[in-house]
Amino acid sequence: MKALEVSGLKKSFGGVQAVDGLAFSVEEYETLGIIGPNGAGKTTLFNLITGLYRPDAGEVLFFGRRLDHVPAHRLAHLGITRTFQNLRLFNGLTVSQNLTAPILGMHGYGLSSAVFRRRRYFKQERSAEEKAHVLLEFFQLADKGSLGANNLSYGEQRKLELARALSTNPRLLLIDEPGAGMNPREIRDLLATLRQVKEHFRLTIVLIEHQMGLVMNLSDRVLVMDFGEKIAEGTPAEVRKDRKVIEAYLGDELKTC
Amino acid sequence: MELLSYVLQQLINGLQLGAVYALIALGYTMVYGVLRLINFAHGDIFMFGAFTAYYLISKWDVPIYLVFPITMAVTALLGFLIEKIAYKPLRSAPKIALLITAVGVSLFLEYFLSLNSLFTPNYIGFPRPFEVTGYDLRLFTITNVQLIIFAVTALSLLLLYLLIYYTKYGRAMRALSHDREVASLMGIPVDGIISFTFIVGAALAGLGGILYGFAYPQINVFMGIMPGIKSFIAAVLGGIGIIHGAVLGGLIIGVSEVFVSAFISSTLRDGVIFFILFLVLLLKPSGIFGKWIDKV
Amino acid sequence: MSFFTSAKRFLLCSIIAYLILKGLFLSGFLTEYIQQIILFSFIAILTSLGLNVIYGYTGQFSLGHAGFYGIGAYTAAYLGAVFKVESIFSFLPILFLGGAAAGIVGYAVGVPILRLRDDFLAIATLGFGILVRVLLDNSDRAIEILGGSRGFIGIPKIVNLEIAFFTMVFLILVTRNLIFSRYGLFWQCIKDDELAATAFGINTARMKLMAFTYGCFLAGVGGALYAYLYSFLHPSNFDFLRSIDFLIIVIVGGMGSITGTIYAGLLWVTVIEGLRIGLPAQALEFRWVLIPIFLIMVMMWKPFGLLARRESKFLGLGKGE
Numbered sequence: 001m002k003a004l005e006v007s008g009l010k011k012s013f014g015g016v017q018a019v020d021g022l023a024f025s026v027e028e029y030e031t032l033g034i035i036g037p038n039g040a041g042k043t044t045l046f047n048l049i050t051g052l053y054r055p056d057a058g059e060v061l062f063f064g065r066r067l068d069h070v071p072a073h074r075l076a077h078l079g080i081t082r083t084f085q086n087l088r089l090f091n092g093l094t095v096s097q098n099l100t101a102p103i104l105g106m107h108g109y110g111l112s113s114a115v116f117r118r119r120r121y122f123k124q125e126r127s128a129e130e131k132a133h134v135l136l137e138f139f140q141l142a143d144k145g146s147l148g149a150n151n152l153s154y155g156e157q158r159k160l161e162l163a164r165a166l167s168t169n170p171r172l173l174l175i176d177e178p179g180a181g182m183n184p185r186e187i188r189d190l191l192a193t194l195r196q197v198k199e200h201f202r203l204t205i206v207l208i209e210h211q212m213g214l215v216m217n218l219s220d221r222v223l224v225m226d227f228g229e230k231i232a233e234g235t236p237a238e239v240r241k242d243r244k245v246i247e248a249y250l251g252d253e254l255k256t257c
Numbered sequence: 258m259e260l261l262s263y264v265l266q267q268l269i270n271g272l273q274l275g276a277v278y279a280l281i282a283l284g285y286t287m288v289y290g291v292l293r294l295i296n297f298a299h300g301d302i303f304m305f306g307a308f309t310a311y312y313l314i315s316k317w318d319v320p321i322y323l324v325f326p327i328t329m330a331v332t333a334l335l336g337f338l339i340e341k342i343a344y345k346p347l348r349s350a351p352k353i354a355l356l357i358t359a360v361g362v363s364l365f366l367e368y369f370l371s372l373n374s375l376f377t378p379n380y381i382g383f384p385r386p387f388e389v390t391g392y393d394l395r396l397f398t399i400t401n402v403q404l405i406i407f408a409v410t411a412l413s414l415l416l417l418y419l420l421i422y423y424t425k426y427g428r429a430m431r432a433l434s435h436d437r438e439v440a441s442l443m444g445i446p447v448d449g450i451i452s453f454t455f456i457v458g459a460a461l462a463g464l465g466g467i468l469y470g471f472a473y474p475q476i477n478v479f480m481g482i483m484p485g486i487k488s489f490i491a492a493v494l495g496g497i498g499i500i501h502g503a504v505l506g507g508l509i510i511g512v513s514e515v516f517v518s519a520f521i522s523s524t525l526r527d528g529v530i531f532f533i534l535f536l537v538l539l540l541k542p543s544g545i546f547g548k549w550i551d552k553v
Numbered sequence: 554m555s556f557f558t559s560a561k562r563f564l565l566c567s568i569i570a571y572l573i574l575k576g577l578f579l580s581g582f583l584t585e586y587i588q589q590i591i592l593f594s595f596i597a598i599l600t601s602l603g604l605n606v607i608y609g610y611t612g613q614f615s616l617g618h619a620g621f622y623g624i625g626a627y628t629a630a631y632l633g634a635v636f637k638v639e640s641i642f643s644f645l646p647i648l649f650l651g652g653a654a655a656g657i658v659g660y661a662v663g664v665p666i667l668r669l670r671d672d673f674l675a676i677a678t679l680g681f682g683i684l685v686r687v688l689l690d691n692s693d694r695a696i697e698i699l700g701g702s703r704g705f706i707g708i709p710k711i712v713n714l715e716i717a718f719f720t721m722v723f724l725i726l727v728t729r730n731l732i733f734s735r736y737g738l739f740w741q742c743i744k745d746d747e748l749a750a751t752a753f754g755i756n757t758a759r760m761k762l763m764a765f766t767y768g769c770f771l772a773g774v775g776g777a778l779y780a781y782l783y784s785f786l787h788p789s790n791f792d793f794l795r796s797i798d799f800l801i802i803v804i805v806g807g808m809g810s811i812t813g814t815i816y817a818g819l820l821w822v823t824v825i826e827g828l829r830i831g832l833p834a835q836a837l838e839f840r841w842v843l844i845p846i847f848l849i850m851v852m853m854w855k856p857f858g859l860l861a862r863r864e865s866k867f868l869g870l871g872k873g874e
């Protein structure tokens with residue numbers, strides 16, 4: 001079954017054609033890596049899938065369902081979440097609240113439960129906190145639950161982004177450059193974490209990343225973008241050998257990994 | 258024929274008011290361009306210009322051709338100081354903190370200057386240094402005050418245009434409006450250009466103050482509030498950050514205000530301006546000439 | 554029931570505060586004027602709390618809060634005059650309706666303008682506030698008893714210590730329960746990052762509207778109390794400067810802090826009214842010279858206010874059990 005199917009997707013900003021007739025699909029439980037030089041349109045693709053931008057043309061199917069007219073805030077409910085390239089945590093909240101907020105967005109309680117503190121309020125609050133705790137343990141952040149999110153180190157904030165994206169039990173997870181701004185040690189750590197995520201949560205993943213080691217290691221398939229178009233697609237091994245890819249972008253970077 | 262000439266007459270009156278709004282709106286739009294700040298105190302700079310001219314003319318008998326440059330220099334200095342003292346320390350603060358500070362500066366200027374030992378809160382007659390005469394052009398009459406306002410406004414627009422498009426300061430200002438980070442990477446002295454923008458904007462507001470005094474010769478420390486807000490609305494209407502947008506916006510607001518007073522009811526004039534504001538914000542927040550995209 | 558049991562500490566503090574105040578009021582120690590000021594401080598707290606929900610928690614900057622306060626006041630006064638309200642029991646529904654009117658107008662205005670951000674929202678709400686003022690000034694043309702620029706006279710003085718105090722206590726509790734629920738959490742998410750909030754399933758338009766409507770409701774209740782405390786309304790009581798008053802209380806106390814709003818509200822009314830008693834009349838004009846300077850200094854040192862996002866353990870205003 002295809003988890004995600006994108007066809008003829010286009011988006012331009014002023015004169016810039018950020019995404020230009022892109023088409024690809026992702027099988028359920030597959031991990032697709034997306035690489036491409038800066039400005040290739042990768043993040044724009046995510047923004048289109050998650051409804052933050054409306055496409056100029058083309059369509060996106062999620063398990064066969066068109067997403068065009070689904071409001072952006074419904075997507076998490078349908079099972080699509082993402083991380084952001086530049087961290088976008090809820091910095092005024094605690095680490096744990098960064099997870100309980102999305103969780104309570106999925107399984108809530110009504111206004112009167114809140115105002116009058118009915119039983120349902122306590123039940124749902126507690127179960128959200130427990131769920132958040134489990135996730136924080138998974139990411140080794142459990143002892144930091146009551147800190148402010150902006151008090152975490154950079155690497156920890158990256159983990160919290162991932163944890164938050166997993167908090168709503170997504171079926172499709174879009175990860176945008178998790179390794180941005182990390183040193184080689186942190187990258188290795190991240191790789192291990194992402195492996196665990198793949199094993200532990202049965203998910204479909206689309207992963208944008210510049211760190212070749214990471215992409216090639218984690219992806220079942222890799223898609224290469226340049227100027228908003230797909231220039232190659234295949235298994236990591238195939239993509240490594242593709243002439244066009246090497247010319248357009250990878251060059252010497254590939255040799256080093 | 259009667260009606261046509263009445264409409265034309267009101268149009269002239271509206272353009273007179275609109276020209277003053279345009280001069281104030283330019284300052285808002287330029288400052289918003291470089292700082293993304295609604296400089297709430299801008300209307301008070303306009304007021305200070307009117308008072309400066311009042312003192313120059315009626316207390317110190319300064320000749321009229323000197324009143325203009327001196328007043329503009331005084332308000333320019335005020336604009337410069339406001340930016341340096343109140344806004345600059347908040348350059349990296351949250352946007353709303355800066356906005357609240359601007360509200361604070363505005364209130365401070367109004368209430369400080371309204372002290373009885375200073376300008377007092379009362380209305381004062383503004384001394385026109387010449388007699389008002391009207392010239393009958395058959396369909397409508399135009400006064401010498403209106404001619405002065407149109408001429409001075411047109412001339413300053415021309416100078417401003419040259420400044421912005423043909424000098425290195427103007428180019429730097431435009432670069433800064435476009436993207437502050439890139440501009441500073443390109444070696445543009447950001448602080449200097451921000452100061453420069455305030456100086457130019459405040460000088461224009463001062464000019465607006467003098468002209469306003471000629472046209473509506475009753476001044477008061479709170480006189481800047483409504484024209485200030487309306488001029489800001491004019492800037493939004495034209496497309497905030499866009500020079501010719503501010504001018505067109507100012508003229509539209511001025512004419513609408515006068516038309517509503519003339520044809521409907523003068524108590525509704527402020528209401529209509531806010532109605533225009535809501536329409537613009539809802540239909541096209543980027544204004545007539547604007548094109549802005551949010552970046553994720 | 555757990556509405557009360559989950560706030561034992563706060564209720565205890567409230568009852569003690571009430572008993573002390575009642576004692577003072579009965580002792581004849583406080584002049585009528587000072588009693589009125591104390592009751593007014595509760596109104597200021599309640600109304601500012603509404604603004605804190607809108608701005609402090611949800612991040613929607615409003616410069617027109619006094620407009621909603623005015624709508625509450627005039628609605629309650631008008632309904633009271635129509636239905637000849639004179640007793641406490643017939644007053645309570647009026648109090649609620651004053652809040653509801655402000656809430657409904659807040660909702661109607663909020664639908665279009667809450668799409669705007671930061672400074673544009675500021676201008677839109679400022680415009681709304683000025684519009685309300687203009688309408689109130691001309692209100693007597695439509696409805697004679699509203700009084701227009703002469704003011705609305707002859708409102709019975711019904712608000713006493715019990716009504717003002719317990720209305721405030723009750724609504725503080727309701728607010729706390731909202732803040733420490735998923736709704737409050739969503740509001741804070743929106744304030745921090747609206748886009749991320751959307752991406753994680755929060756219907757931001759709806760949540761902003763809810764916060765705005767509720768905040769305006771609180772302002773409306775505050776206004777209704779005001780009307781029946783002072784028994785006279787004038788459009789100038791609801792103009793831009795009043796909006797600034799409430800804003801200062803929110804900012805000084807701290808954005809996103811109920812406790813801060815309570816303390817700052819008490820402090821603000823004490824300072825403003827205290828200066829009126831303490832200073833000679835000529836010096837009074839200095840108040841609004843000093844206040845903006847104070848405001849600017851707070852912005853420079855503590856742009857989020859003194860108790861930003863913290864609650865007092867002593868008052869028991871945290872999440873509770």
Ligand SMILES: Nc1ncnc2c1ncn2[C@@H]1O[C@H](COP(=O)(O)OP(=O)(O)OP(=O)(O)O)[C@@H](O)[C@H]1O
Nearest residue numbers: 013018037038039040041042043044550551552553
């Ligand atoms: N909101 C926007 N407004 C204008 N242009 C935009 C916007 N978003 C993206 N672009 C432009 O679209 C192009 C693609 O940008 P995008 O962020 O998708 O690239 P990317 O592949 O994610 O790059 P990077 O590897 O640097 O993250 C760029 O030229 C960018 O400047």
Ligand SMILES: [Mg+2]
Nearest residue numbers: 042043044085
């Ligand atoms: Mg990107």
